[in-house]
Amino acid sequence: MDAEAAKLIGAALAIGIGAIGPGIGIGIIGGKAMESLGRNPEAESSIRTNMILAIALTEGIAIFALVISLIIKFV
Amino acid sequence: MTATYLTATTEHAAQATSPHVADTAAKAETHAGPHVSIKAEPVFSVAGFPIANSMLLSFFVFAFFIAIVAKYNTDAKKPKKSGLFYFVTFALRGIYGLFESALGDKTMYFFPLIGAFFFYILLNNWAGLLPGVGSVLIHHVPLLRANTADLNTTIALALVSVFMVQFYGVKHLGGSYFKKFINFANPISFFVGILEIVSEFSRILSFAFRLFGNIFAGEVLLAVVSFLIPAFVSFPFLMLETFVGLIQAVVFSMLSAILFRLAITSEH
Secondary structure, rough: OHHHHHHHHHHHHHHHHHHHHHHHHHHHHHHHHOOOOHHHHHHHHHHHHHHHHHHHHHHHHHEEEHHHHHHHHHH | OOHHHHHHHHHHHHHHHOHHHHHHHHOOOOOHOOOOOOOEEEEEEEOEEEHHHHHHHHHHHHHHHHHHHHHHHHHHHHOOOOOOHHHHHHHHHHHHHEEEEEEHHHHHHHHHHEEEEEEEEHHHHHHHOOOOOOOEEEOOOOOOOOOHHHHHHHOOOOOOHHHHHHEEEHHHHHHHHHHOOOOOOOOOHHHHHHHHHHHHHHHHHHHHHHHHHHEEEEHHHHHHHEEEOOOHHHHHHHHHHHHHHHHHHHHHHHHHHHHHHHOOOOOO
């Protein structure tokens, strides 16, 4: 395996493994938001705002993995 | 499709002539995909100072923003106001209400800075989605690039945000603000202080890379999708990126707001 192939595999693994954790996390956030929406539907707008904020923070972790894999691939 | 076919045929022709040329042609072939550069590239220089493509677009965004502000300002003094005035007021009220949920009675105090963060990031994110940005090339370098897809900009924004957290903390709590970081009361609070110092620095990185990563990943996604299927298919992704641009602007300014709020409240 030459260095170029190792780089490609490394880039794919970085984002592939890095997306697992945030995927689970976003699922938990969405599920909990639905749950609390079922408990008190009148709080929908504040639940939605906070859910999107939390999802964006969780997604940031996947984005770090993506940045690493882009750096491996293009730099 | 035609473009890849053409490069493939030229590569074959080169292979026939000399092995060395074929090697360079094959190298060019591996980079024949969409133009992706992780850093902003200089397009021209003014008196030895290089102007990068991301900076060039931010100049246009500044000009647009100042034009809107000037129009808003003149409209505010007139009895008969234009539709733009009401639209900008509507947007400002929406954003103000959003930050009010996090900042409470301190909203007016922090809004100039937080709102500046929000509108700067939002307009730059959306400017990066305009047609022509990234696709108009000058000497194989894109003429324009979203300013927030440049790590220099996002690190600068993150530094401003984290510095202002310290500034507001010292302004409102005085010397007791530093008790959060250096505390010899007991061993546990001493090590918690060290963790606080580290987390302040890691905040710069996470602020910068979250914004940069989201916008740059969106650019790469759009470039790859429109390279694979040139027509129509990139439209839903464009909608997604518009949404992501708004969300990232909200996230950056909202996190700054929460950190400001935390910095000015003393712990008892």
